[in-house]
Amino acid sequence: MTSTLTRLPRPYQSYVYAYPHKTAYRPLAPRPTLHEVWAGEPRDPLSLYLHIPFCEIRCGFCNLFTRVGAPGDLTTRYLDALTRQAETVRACLGTEHSPRFANAAFGGGTPTFLEAGELIRLCDIAERVMGADLDAIGFSVETSPATATTDRLAVLAGRGATRISLGVQSFDENESRAAVRPQRRADVETALARIRDTAVDVLNIDLIYGIDGQTPASWRYSLDAALAWQPEEIYLYPLYVRPLTGLSRRDRAAADLAWDEQRLRLYREGRDHLLTQGYEQQSMRMFRRIDAPAPGPDDYSCQTDGMIGLGCGARSYTRNLHYSFDYAVSAQEVRAIIDSYTATTDFDRAVVGRAIDADxxxxxxxxxxxxxxxxxxxxxxxxxxxxxxxxxxxxELARLAERGWLADTGPARLRLSPEGLAYSDAIGPEFFSTAVRAAMAEYELR
Structure with a gap:
């Protein structure tokens, strides 16, 4: 019997968390000054993102811009560069229309790779240099079981953090090893207890489905272990095996339909289980507890409002330009980009990016x-x-309707059906422009 997946696009193609993807970015020529980039741009509200590109280990599935460890005084030099960049960006925004930040986030990498004193400095960059009122808007921080220490969490909670996200991925130690993320469940539970002790409003737990050896029973084991902590949010991520990552060296056929079917099955089981446990679905990945506190100010729209990203792995958005620094995945290339960033003294121009036209x-x-x-x-x-x-x-929209991936909401709203949400990672690429597709295809992985 032929699988239904052969008649539909593969469900797991590209994780669309931003558009255009960074692999569609190119060196800008000429490089515009930030004064020019932000001239006439709305600055109320904005989102602020600070990127820390360090981790204690590199997970086998990870293709984020990060490196393992920070020898010598590298974190100090990185924070020095982050300060220089923030001072330049803030000056380029001017004083006539001061920016108002509606939300902030520290990501990576692992921001809590930084020690407590360094996290204080990171918060100072956001508040004293950029002018973000962290106590008023709250902010989100990503952490890991090994770096969620009491002193670091105390700094974040004391400075107004309202959301802490812990990348658990699996509570099954065998699955953790299979994903090249070795960790003991006892250490995960200790980290979760420390986060709960901070009384931060929102605990998020990340879980991954599709790991080698994972079964419906072991998937339910991780789901229930996470639910025992009553997290305000749970993210369910499909495992991707991406080029130049640890897992990419394993022998898995790119067209493995059985793996697609396994991930879809586990996704549906996880979704349905969370919906019966008092959670509501926000996206393919995100589930939020129905009685969770409000996430913060609701006047920021990712569709229309700008973002300022600080750090060598961050990107910034205006209405007409998305820009960042160079991007790589391999350890050698990432180290070189971080070294270049820490040596930079002049941050007043956009370096790499993509113009955003009306289409x-x-x-x-x-x-x-x-x-x-x-x-x-x-x-x-x-x-x-x-x-x-x-x-x-x-x-594109007719195709979604033909597949049954649009909900019957009438002419006032376009919404995906439950099955459409399940295929979000296939739907996203179908709306990419021809130019963006071509740029992504031409990108040289490194």
Whole structure:
């Protein structure tokens, strides 16, 4: 019997967390000054992101911009460079229209790789240099079991952190080893207890499905172990084996339909289990406890508002340009980029990026809306662009409807059906522009 997956696009193609993807970025020529980039851009509200590219280990599935360890005084030199960059960015934003940050996040890598005193300095960069009122807006921080120490968590809680996300991935030690993320469950539980002791509003736990050797029973084991802590949020991530990562050296056929079916089955089981346990689905990956506190100010829109990213792995968004620094995955290349960043004294120009024209803006707005469970209010799209989504994307939306991936919500809203959400990672790439597809295909992995 032929699998239904042979008649549909593969469900796991590309994790669409931002558009365009960084592999579509190119060196900018000429390099515009940040004064030019932000001239006339709205600055109320903005999002602030600080990137720390260090981890204690490199997980086998990870293709994030990060390196293992920080020899010598590297973290000090990195924070020195981050301060120089923040001072330059803040000066380029000017004083006539001071920015207002609606949210902030520390990501990586592992921000809590930094010691407690260094985390204080990181918070000072966000508050005293950039002007983000962390106590008023709260902020999110990613951590790991090994670095979620009492002193580090105390700094974050004391400075106003409202969300701490722990990358557990699996509570099964055999699965952790298979994912090249060796850890003891006892250490994970200790880290979770420390986070709960901080009384931070939101605990998030990340879990991964599709690990070698994972079964429905072991998947339920991890789900229930996570639920025992009553986290306000749970993210369920499909395992991807990406080039230049630890797991990519293993023998797995790229067209492994059985693996696709396994991940889809585990996803559905995890989704259905969480829905019966008092959680509501926010996206393919995110589940939020129904009685969880509000996540913070709700006047920021990722579809329309800008973002300032600080650090060599961060990206920034304006209406017309997305920009960052160079990007790589391999350990040698990442180290070289970090070394170049720490030696930089002049941060007043955008280096690498991609211009966002009207067509790309439409694609981004639609993608970042329909890949959320609430979907796209058509009136918002019409107000911004003066057109209708079905007029701009007739072929793509008709295809979703034919597959049964659009919910019956009437003309006022575009929303994916439950099965459409399950195929989010296949839907995203179908809305990529021809130019972005070509740039991604031409990108040289390194």
């Amino acid at each position: 790309e803006a439409r694609r981004r707005h639609l993608l970042q809306s329909i890949l959320q469970a609430d979907g796209l209010p058509v009136a918002d799209y019409r107000a911004r662009f003066g057109t209708e989504p079905h007029t701009d994307f007739p072929v």
